[in-house]
Amino acid sequence: MTLNPLWDIGFGATLVTVVYWYAGANKAQKSVGKVRQLLFYVGIGVLALMLVGPLPHAAINTFWIHMIQHISIMMLISPLIVLGSPFTLLLGAPQSRAGRIASRVVQNRLFRQLFRAEVGFLIFLAVLILTHFSPLANAGMRNPNIHSLELIFFLVGGLIYYYPVMEGNPQPYPVPYPQRVLSLFAMMVPETMTGFFLYSGNRVLHSLPTKTSMSMGLSDQHTGGAIMWAMGMLIDSMWIVLAARDWFENERQLAEAEDE
Numbered sequence: 001m002t003l004n005p006l007w008d009i010g011f012g013a014t015l016v017t018v019v020y021w022y023a024g025a026n027k028a029q030k031s032v033g034k035v036r037q038l039l040f041y042v043g044i045g046v047l048a049l050m051l052v053g054p055l056p057h058a059a060i061n062t063f064w065i066h067m068i069q070h071i072s073i074m075m076l077i078s079p080l081i082v083l084g085s086p087f088t089l090l091l092g093a094p095q096s097r098a099g100r101i102a103s104r105v106v107q108n109r110l111f112r113q114l115f116r117a118e119v120g121f122l123i124f125l126a127v128l129i130l131t132h133f134s135p136l137a138n139a140g141m142r143n144p145n146i147h148s149l150e151l152i153f154f155l156v157g158g159l160i161y162y163y164p165v166m167e168g169n170p171q172p173y174p175v176p177y178p179q180r181v182l183s184l185f186a187m188m189v190p191e192t193m194t195g196f197f198l199y200s201g202n203r204v205l206h207s208l209p210t211k212t213s214m215s216m217g218l219s220d221q222h223t224g225g226a227i228m229w230a231m232g233m234l235i236d237s238m239w240i241v242l243a244a245r246d247w248f249e250n251e252r253q254l255a256e257a258e259d260e
Contacts, residue, residue, distance in 0.1 A: 003057045003144045011051040018086075019044055021098070025089040032085045036168055040084020047077045051151060060144045063206065063217075067198075067224035070131070070154055074124070075191065075235045078158025085168040106172070117164040117175045117183055124161035125190055127153050132194055141206040161187070166239075167246055177247035184243055188236040195232055198225025 022040060026032050032040075049055060050069045059065040090102045105111055113119050130136050131150050140147040164171060165180040175183075204217045 001060050001142075001144050003060050003148070007056070007144075007148045008052045012048070015044055015048050015051070022084075022086055022089065025093060025096075029089060029092050031088060031092055032168075036083060036085050039080050040086060043077045043080030043084060046072060046080070047155070050077070056148070056151075060141075060147050063141070063220045064224035064227055066141075066147070067228050069151060071228055071231050071235070073151060073154040074127070074158040075232060078155060079162040079166055079239055082159060082162045082166045083168050087163070087169040091170055112172055114160050115164055115172045117173070117179060120161040120164055121183055121187065124157050124187065127157035128190055128194060132198070138206045162239075165243065177243070177250055180243045181240060181247060184236060184240045188233065188240075191232040191236060192229055195225045195227070195229030198222070199229055200225070 019041070026037060050072050055065065056069065059069050087102075090098060091106070114123075131140065131153065136146070136150070140150045163169060164173065164175045165183050199222050201221065202218075204214060204221055206221070
């Protein structure tokens with residue numbers, strides 16, 4: 001299979017537009033610190049590697065590369081972008097066209113439910129399961145366009161999930177710090193188990209490219225599962241530690257406020 005170059009153009013143009021907007025909005029508002037800016041740009045940079053160029057073209061025929069895309073977008077890039085506080089900038093400029101649109105959208109009662117931690121958890125879990133253990137998973141390995149749409153699902157699902165459990169953006173439904181840590185820890189279970197099932201399975205769960213033998217396909221699946229199993233635990237642990245640090249820092253500030 002071959003990937004239509006229009007996906008490269010579309011993804012590339014979108015990312016350039018986002019970076020241009022972010023830089024301009026932050027220059028005007030000066031409301032996002034340098035560390036958060038760095039996290040945002042790193043997230044967008046890694047996202048560009050996952051969506052544009054040789055890697056996405058190779059991923060449509062190689063399952064383990066597709067798993068690197070999946071892990072990177074859902075578990076690493078999405079939280080990095082959220083930590084970059086883009087929604088603080090978006091909602092902090094009500095005079096701009098984008099700010100006015102965003103303000104109207106977030107006032108919608110149905111849309112606001114996406115900012116609830118439990119809703120984000122279920123959406124993330126649904127994307128995880130549907131893209132690996134449903135007909136959609138197989139369709140993504142047979143149709144390059146569906147494969148590219150899956151990458152969008154990964155990003156949107158990740159952003160929705162991490163938004164309420166990470167610091168740096170307005171929270172319509174504030175999530176207690178213990179719940180944040182518990183949510184991140186709980187999500188580690190289905191993520192790592194997905195990798196385990198892919199690694200330990202004795203049959204190929206998706207269609208294979210032409211001229212790829214069953215043994216090669218199974219080996220490819222096992223490699224992808226092992227990558228997700230190991231990388232998932234490592235990345236998730238990093239976010240759990242960060243959430244726990246924020247929790248302890250909040251407790252310290254509360255204690256200092258009580259002593260004053």
